[in-house]
Amino acid sequence: MMKFRAILYTVALALSPILAQAQFDGEFIKPRNGRFLLQNATIVTVTKGTIQNGSVLIANGRIEAVGTNVAAGDAEVIDCSGQFIYPGMFDGGSQLGLVEVGSLAETQDYAEIGQVTPNMQALVAVNPNSIAIPVTRVSGVTTILATPSGGMFPGTAALINLNGYTPDQMYAGFKGVILNFPSSARRSTWDRRSDEDVKKDAEKAQKNLNDIWERATTYHQLVSAKAALPYYPEMEQLAKVVSGELPLLVEVNAASDIELAIKWLENKEIKAILTGVAEGWRVADKIAAANLPVITGPMLAIPTRQSDRFDASYTNPGKMAKAGVKVVIRSNDSENTRNLPFNAGFAAAYGMGKEEALKAVTINSAEVFGVADRLGSIEVGKDATLFVSTGDPFETRSQIRHVFIDGFRVPMSNRHIRFYQEFLERSPGLEKN
Template sequence: MRKLLMSAAAVAALSLAAAAHAETVAITNAKILTAGPAGEIASGTVVIKDGKIAAVGAGAAVPAGARVIDARGGVVAPGFFATGSLLGETEVGSLGNDLSVNNPEIGASFDIQYGLNPGSMQFPVARLGGLTSAVVLPIPAGRRGGDADEEDTDASAYTAGPGGEGSKSHALFSGQGAVIDLGVGDTILTRAKVAMVAPFGSGGAAIAGGARGAEFVALKEAFADVRDYMKNKAAYDRANLRDLGLSKGDLEALIPVVEGRMPLVANVSRASDIRQVLAFAREEHIKLIINGGQEAWMVAGEIAKAGVPVLLNPLDDRPESYEELAATMDNAGRLAAAGVTVALEATGGSAREREMRYGAGNAVSHGMAYDAALKAITINPAKIFGVADRTGSLEPGKDADLVVWTGDPFEPLSQPTAVFIHGQAQPLTSRQTELRDRYKDLGRPLPPGYTHP
C-alpha cells in the first residue's frame, strides 16, 4: 500500500511539473533588460510558452489564456550566472566539498558532474539573489581554501604514490567543470565537461617542484604525452609505448583540450604570469580562459588581442598575496573597455553567491558600463562556457530563465517578485525565510520540540 501511495504521489508531482512547464505566462508593463541584441526595452512584454521565451518587446501580444504578471514598472532581466561557483558541490565549507581530489590516477579526468546535489539548501538562497544558472569549476587538490599565498602553494597534498615518489603530473590539472541550473527538481546538469582547470602562478609552481618555469615544462610534456597517446592508442593498450606521465583516464580527458575543443581555465593572478600563459596557449594551440586575473588590467590589450575571456571577482581591491599587488576594483571596467569578454564571480563561498549582483553594481561604480556589467553576469558566461544558444539573454527560442525585479537588480533594495527557470516558476522561499516566518511572531505556540512534557 505504501508503495502504491508513493507511486501516486510521484505521478502527481510529475503531472504538476508538466503543467507548470506547459503554462503560458505573459509579463507585462516591465522594463526589459535583454542582455541581447535588442538591448534595453523601456516598457514591454515577455511571453513564456512551453518553457521557452516566445516573444519579447514593446509590441509583444499577450496570448489568449495566458497567466498575466503585471510587473507594474518593475524590471525583467535574464537569470544571473554564478561563475566559478561552489553551488551544488559544497554545502558547509568547513565540512569539505566535492570540488577537489587527491589521487595519483585522477587529475584531468576528475569530473564534478558526478557529485552534484540537486537538493542543496544553497539553491533557494541563490535564487533569491536572481541566480538561475551556475558554472561550477574544480579547485586545485591540496588547496585548503582562502586566497593567501601559502594556501595556494601547499604542495604537501600532491603525491603520486606511496611515499610521494613518482610523477605529480596528475595534479597539474584540477579536473573538468560543468554548467548547472538552479531550478527545483532532480536534474540540474545543463552541460558537462565545459572546461579543464589548471593552477598557474605560485600554485602551479608548487605542484611542478617550486618554480614557475618547471610547471610549463611539465605541461608541455603532458600535452606531448597526450598527442603521442592519440596517435598510438593501440600500442598503449599493448603496453608497447613509452612510459607516459598521466593515467589513461587523464590522457583521454585531455584530448579535447589538445584538440582545441575544450578550453583550459588558467587560475592566474600576476600580470607576468598571464603573459606566460597567453604565450603557452598560442604555442600549444589551445583555447584559454583566465580565472582570477587580479592584475589582468595591466595586460588588457594583450588579452583582448588573444580573444581570451577573463573570469574575475570585481571586489578584489587589495593585495592578498604577492601575486595581487596591483589588484583594483577598476579591473573589470578596464578590461571590458579594452574589448575583453568579462564574466564576474562572487565571493565568500556558496552561501554568498546571491551577492553577485552587488559585485556587478560595484563594478559599475568603478567604471564598468552598466550594460557590460549586466552581460558579465548573464550572456558572457553563457558564451564562454558554450550554452549561449540556450540561455543568458532574453531572446525568442531560448530557455525562459528570467527574473522579475521590483527595481534595478543591481540595487540592494530591489527584490525578485518572480523567478523562472526553464519557464517554470520557482518558489521565493529559502530555509532562512522559513525560519524567519516560523519565529517572527513570538506570541504563537512553540513547535512541539520546544515544549516541556
C-alpha cells in the same frame, strides 16, 4: 456491547475526515512549468535594447513572445507593472552545490586527491538538493559554472541551472577542463613560503605541466591514429582538450603568470578561457591581443599587493573590458553565490559601467560558454530563464519578485526566508503566556 461498538463506529466516522489528512500542516510550493505571461514590465533584453510596458510570454520552457502587444491566451498572467525583466544571471565560477558546510570535509566535494584528475566531473558531485541552491536562485542568479579546485588539473567544470532534481536536469550545456596554471602568487596571506620556494615551486609546476601536456598530446595523436591504448581516463579527458572538443579553463592570477599562460597557449590550437585573472589590469592589452576571454572575480576581494591602490580588485574588470577583453564575472563563492550581482555592481561603479557589467553576467557569459543560442538575453526562442525585479538587480534595495528557470516558475522561498517568516514575530515571544 453493541452500544459500545456503535459508539466506536460513530467516533471513527466523525474522525475519518481528519484521519484522511496527513499528519502535517500546510502545503509545499514546488517549481512548476506552464504558460505564463509577464505583463507591463520594463524588459531589459540586454541584446536588443529595453522595451517599456512590454510583456514576455513563456511556454514550453521557452520565451515564445516578447513585445508590447502580446496576447495572454490561456497563459497565467503575472502583472509586472513598475517592474523589470532581466535574463537570468550567470556566475562564471562557483562551488555552489559542491560543498554544503565549508569547514566540514565530509561535505567538501570540490577537491579530489591528486594533481592530475581532469576526469573528475563536477556534474557528478553537484547536489541538486543543496540548501544553498534555493538561497541563491531567488537573487536572480539562475546559472552557474560549478568548478572543482585543488591540483593542477582538478577536474571538469559544468554549467548548471539552479533548478532540477538530478544533475542532468540541471545541466546547461557547457563543460570545461580546469588547469591551475603554475603560480608565482601566494595562495593567501597565510602562505608563508620564502620567495625562493615560491619561485622553485612555480618552476617545478611548469615543468610538470609541460610533461603532462606532452603526454596528453601524444595520447591524442595515438587515439587519432586508432591505436589501442590501455585505460587512462586522465589522458582521455585531456585529449579532449587537445582536440578542441572541450575548452581549457586556465586559472591564473599574477601578472607575470598571465603572460606566461598567454605564451604557453600561443602555439596550442585549443579553446582557452582565462579564469581568476586578479591582476589582469596589469597586462590587459596582452590579454586582448591574445583574444582570450576572461572569467574574473570576485571583485569584493583585497588587492593582490599591499602597494596596490585600494580599489584594484573593483576596477580590474572595467580595465580589462576597456582594453577590449571579453569579460565574464564570477563570485568564486559557494553558499554566497547570491552576491554575484553585487560584485557586478562594484565592477560597474568602479569603471566598467552598468551596461557592460550586466553583459558580464548575462550575454558575455552565454557566449563564452557557447550557449548564447539559448541563454543570456530576453529573445524569442531562448530558454525562459529570467527574473523579475523591482529595480536594478545590482542594487541591494531592489527586490527580486519572480524567477523562471527553463520555463519553471521557482518558488520565492528558501530556508533563509522561512526563518524570517517563523521568527520575525516569534510565538511565544519573551513570555510564554
